[in-house]
Amino acid sequence: MKLHDTLSRTVRDLRPRDGRTFRFYCCGPTVYGPAHIGNFRTFVLQDVFRRTIELSGVPTRHVRNLTDVDDKTIRDSQAAGQTLVEFTRHWTERFHEDCAKLNLLPPHEEPGAVGHIPQQIALIEALMEKGHAYRSEDGSVYYKVSSFGEYGKLSHLDRRELRLGAAVADDEYEKDSVADFALWKARKPEDGDNWWDSPWGPGRPGWHLECSAMCREYLGETFDLHSGGVDLIFPHHENEIAQSEAATGHPMADHWFHLTHLLVDGGKMSKSLGNFHTLDQIEAAGFTGNDLRYALISAHYRQPLNFVARDKEGKESFPSLAGARQALERIAKFDAALRERFETQQGTVADSTGYDQLRALPEADRGAFAPAFEALLNDLNTPDALGRVFSAIREGKPAELSPDEALREWRGLRFVMEALGLRVPEPDRESAEIPEAVRALAEKRWAARAAKDWATADSLRAELGELGWEMKDGREGYELAPKG
RNA sequence: GGCGGGAUAGCCAAGUGGUAAGGCCGAGGUCUGCAAAACCUCUAUCGCGGGUUCGAUUCCCGCUCCCGCCUCCA
Numbered sequence: 001m002k003l004h005d006t007l008s009r010t011v012r013d014l015r016p017r018d019g020r021t022f023r024f025y026c027c028g029p030t031v032y033g034p035a036h037i038g039n040f041r042t043f044v045l046q047d048v049f050r051r052t053i054e055l056s057g058v059p060t061r062h063v064r065n066l067t068d069v070d071d072k073t074i075r076d077s078q079a080a081g082q083t084l085v086e087f088t089r090h091w092t093e094r095f096h097e098d099c100a101k102l103n104l105l106p107p108h109e110e111p112g113a114v115g116h117i118p119q120q121i122a123l124i125e126a127l128m129e130k131g132h133a134y135r136s137e138d139g140s141v142y143y144k145v146s147s148f149g150e151y152g153k154l155s156h157l158d159r160r161e162l163r164l165g166a167a168v169a170d171d172e173y174e175k176d177s178v179a180d181f182a183l184w185k186a187r188k189p190e191d192g193d194n195w196w197d198s199p200w201g202p203g204r205p206g207w208h209l210e211c212s213a214m215c216r217e218y219l220g221e222t223f224d225l226h227s228g229g230v231d232l233i234f235p236h237h238e239n240e241i242a243q244s245e246a247a248t249g250h251p252m253a254d255h256w257f258h259l260t261h262l263l264v265d266g267g268k269m270s271k272s273l274g275n276f277h278t279l280d281q282i283e284a285a286g287f288t289g290n291d292l293r294y295a296l297i298s299a300h301y302r303q304p305l306n307f308v309a310r311d312k313e314g315k316e317s318f319p320s321l322a323g324a325r326q327a328l329e330r331i332a333k334f335d336a337a338l339r340e341r342f343e344t345q346q347g348t349v350a351d352s353t354g355y356d357q358l359r360a361l362p363e364a365d366r367g368a369f370a371p372a373f374e375a376l377l378n379d380l381n382t383p384d385a386l387g388r389v390f391s392a393i394r395e396g397k398p399a400e401l402s403p404d405e406a407l408r409e410w411r412g413l414r415f416v417m418e419a420l421g422l423r424v425p426e427p428d429r430e431s432a433e434i435p436e437a438v439r440a441l442a443e444k445r446w447a448a449r450a451a452k453d454w455a456t457a458d459s460l461r462a463e464l465g466e467l468g469w470e471m472k473d474g475r476e477g478y479e480l481a482p483k484g
Numbered sequence: 485g486g487c488g489g490g491a492u493a494g495c496c497a498a499g500u501g502g503u504a505a506g507g508c509c510g511a512g513g514u515c516u517g518c519a520a521a522a523c524c525u526c527u528a529u530c531g532c533g534g535g536u537u538c539g540a541u542u543c544c545c546g547c548u549c550c551c552g553c554c555u556c557c558a
Contacts, residue, residue: 009488026558027558028558029558030556030557035558036558038557038558039557039558040558041558042558043558046558070556071556072556155487155488155553155554156486156487156488157486157487157553157554207556228558229557229558230488230489230552230553230558231552231553231556231557231558232557232558233487233488233553234487234553234554235554235555236557258558259558260489260490260552260558261551261552261557261558262558263551263552266550266551267550267551268551268552294507295496298496298497298507299496299497299498300497300498302489303489303490303497303498304489304490304551304552305496305497306495306496306497307496308495308496311495312494312495319495319496319508319509320495320496320508322508322509323495323496323507323508323509324496324507324508325508326507326508326509327506327507327508330507333521333522337522375498381498381499383496383497383498383505383506383507384497384498384499384505384506386497386498386506386507387497387498387499387505387506387507388505388506389506390505390506390507391505391506394506449517449518452517454517454518457517457518458517458518458519461518461519470519470520471519471520472519472520472521473516473518473519473520473521474520474521479520481520
């Protein structure tokens, strides 16, 4: 497939350098609170990326870290009266629950900084040996940016510019240069019990170091792709490159994949603006992780995506999610119409279309949905892929297909849905509990309708409406749905 | 100031040097007692001003706004 590369600023072909497995690293969350939907935009797109690679026939090795020691995790664990490990375990579990609801494939490895202190120390030692790092008075160790000639190649910032920006808020006068960054942070009283021994004294690793060390540990000196949100380009990934490449003398990654941020109602999401959203909140509003996933992939990953949370009246009703739900519903209905064509004669084959079975689905067997997958191979164009799914649906006439044709189209649809990681919802789901009184009214109306007593039927329909329920007549029965 | 991304119908959002996918919402229609569903149809000259070109939304220049990064951040 083709994908944009931040380092070269071009769209380039992706190939596993070992010719077999595509090995990539994604910067994961800092586990000190619930992840927000902006974080999930990144993780969801990375997941679509992985699925696209795998479904095109290339196995992957996916590593995503958990940042489990930094200022925030230490501060908040202390405030919660928990050990750092207890605290981060709790938020890690919560993160995993959210990931499952969003249908994210678990990474093959999910290492944390705390579990890789020796590897990080070893990396610092290598940098010290080669003259890329120095110890300060207080026992911290800093990376000497001026020692790495290529510093700035990813973010295209030169040192002069860096200095201007960094000079403002910097209070770390231990450093030789304001551009230098901490590899090892000397123990401070407020760190409490959260410190480790090192050749330079007690302390804890700097943020950028963990990724360099764990990339090396799980993927080797050079691997295929490194990914994260655009905000990580500088300084995080720039610093990772400086650390890793200075230590090994080899390029860190062949490809850099960065994801543009989500906007909420046209602006940046922040707690102070009251537009900071988590999956919990979205579920409380009656939407699912699947709805959110659809909304998050509805724009190209290099474009800002405007998540609309408030309607024209300023009410928080999540128009973006309502649209996503309707769109998914249409897909589900088309899916059901296809199944109807072949299931009666060939039995149920739903079990034969899990993610793993579909990995082997040949292109010729993807029917009208083959072009949608092609869109993903072209720089992961998820909105184009969705557009092509609906074009195929519009063109498709399930009623005119033979059972074999319907089965092929259905597998094609499921294949693309798996690539996008979207679940096909049950079309006839009943989203809320139906009160006894409502059920009784509905039964009465159904009887009146059967007796062609239209007047009674209509007045009962109105009565149900006042209770907030809508009755949908079918050929063989009715459905009740909450109005709205 | 530096680096980068935007500006496409009511909303969301693709795309192309030859007069613009798709989704949501809305309107009209077919159908079914009604309603719903389904299906069909309809809704944009692509921020502004120049330039290149037979022809630009798509390339170039300038401008105006918006957003991100340059300090922790997906």
